[in-house]
Amino acid sequence: MIGYKISSTMMSRFVVTLTLVLLGTTCNAQLSSTFYDSACPNxxxxxxxxxxxxxxxxxxxxxxxxxxxxxxxxxxxxxxxxxxxxxxxxxxxxxxxxxxxxxxxxxxxxxxxxxxxxxxxxxxxxxxxxxxxxxxxxxxxxxxxxxxxxxxxxxxxxxxxxxxxxxPRFTDDLQTLISRFENKGLTARDMVTLSGAHTIGQAQCSTFRDRVYNNASDIDAGFGSTRRRGCPSTISAGNDKKLAALDLVTPNSFDYNYFKNLIQKKGLLHSDQVLFSGGSTDSIVTEYSKNPTTFKSEFAAAMIKMGDIQTLTGSAGIIRKICGSVN
CATH class of the missing domain: 1.10.520.10 (Peroxidase; domain 1)
Incomplete structure (x- = not known):
């Protein structure tokens, strides 16, 4: 009986130790900027x-x-x-x-x-x-x-x-957007910062038609008129896919004009304009509209933070040979 108890205890300790090692390998592996320095330097x-x-x-x-x-x-x-x-x-x-x-x-x-x-x-x-x-x-x-x-x-x-x-959806209100980002470990400030990526790119007519045709008080009249010319009110496959730049002024340059647009009520999407609509994020938009250096620095930090969301490391997951399919 004594021998049985000792071997059982030792076996239990071994199992616990092995489990901790495996968990450490799977869950505690850290991302590193030098990860491929030796394995794939190019x-x-x-x-x-x-x-x-x-x-x-x-x-x-x-x-x-x-x-x-x-x-x-x-x-x-x-x-x-x-x-x-x-x-x-x-x-x-x-x-x-x-x-x-x-x-x-x-x-x-x-x-x-x-x-x-x-x-x-x-x-x-x-x-x-x-x-x-x-x-x-x-x-x-x-x-x-x-x-x-x-x-x-x-x-x-x-x-x-x-x-x-x-x-996030282009129809979301401010609190819904904040909640979606908080659910991923990102703050309201992170949300505004990352939304600044809309300083470049384009959106389809279907995503902003309601905004430019509803004559709401939160849209600049001239801006709405300009956008209506490129986005017919008639819903159809061809009309819905017509594109408009998210930033009408400098659509191909990553700058801080996006935030100036919001202050002027020239956000293309509803989910853009709600960031400056009398709510809790107005002050962040104002800050970025005056300080491009701060915006760019914090955008970089927010992208790094976003890149940490629920990553698979260590022995978790795989390295796909082709990105569209499992090996």
Whole structure:
């Protein structure tokens, strides 16, 4: 009996120790800016070349790549789940309402992955490529750069339902937006800061038609008139997809004009204008409208913070060979 008790105790301790080791490997691994320095020293330069080429061909792609990172991180965390295609077992996030015929840049990420695989097969995750691409896209159009923390791994699942429920919508009011960001560990200030990415990019007519046709008091009359000319009131597939720049003044440059627009009631989307509508975030918008250096610095910090949302590290997840499918 004594021998049995001793061996049982020792076995229990061994199991506990092993469990802690495994948990540490899976959960406590840290992202690091030097993660690929030894395993794939040319990874970042390879990605940067692809992103620069894509943005030079189409400036709008910079906004699309930043948005792609955002839409990835808000669903299951920054795990490249948004890149997975539809299969018999995967309901792709690409067809979720906020993403369908809206999110772009998949082919650019695929190109970057192909090029990285040539120099370092099965080493660099698609999730890290998405994060690096957002940084490089920002810098390519005059925005801030930042040190991207690396070591994310790719998910084997996607969630269309979470994409439909968790991603911010262009119709959201201020408190709903704040709650959506807080649910991801981001503050109201982070929300305003990240919304500043709308200093570049375009939106479809269907997302701002109601705003420019309802003659509300929170929209500049001249701005509304200008936007109506490019967005017919008649709802149709062709009309709905007509594009307008989110920033009418400097649509292809990452600056702080977005915040000036909000103060002048020239935010294109309802979810933009509510950031300056007599609410708790007015002071942040005003601050950024006067201090571009502060905005760019805090945008970089907020992107780093967003990139930490629910990452898979250590032995969790996989390194996908092709970003659109599980190995």
């Amino acid at each position: 990874a970042l330069s390879t990605i940067r070349t692809v992103i620069r080429t894509a943005v030079s061909k189409e400036r709008r792609m910079a906004a699309s790549l930043i948005r792609l990172h955002f839409h990835d991180c808000f669903v299951q965390g920054c795990d490249a789940s948004i890149l997975l295609d539809e299969t018999s077992t995967i309901e792709s996030e690409k067809t979720a309402r906020p993403n369908d015929n809206s999110v772009r840049g998949y082919e650019v990420i695929d190109k970057a992955k192909t090029e990285v695989e040539k120099v370092c097969p099965k080493v660099v995750s698609c999730a890290d490529i998405v994060a690096v691409a957002a940084r490089d896209a920002s810098f390519a159009v005059g925005g801030p750069s930042w040190t991207v923390k690396l070591g994310r791994r790719d998910s084997t699942t996607a969630s269309r339902s979470l994409a439909n429920s968790d991603l």
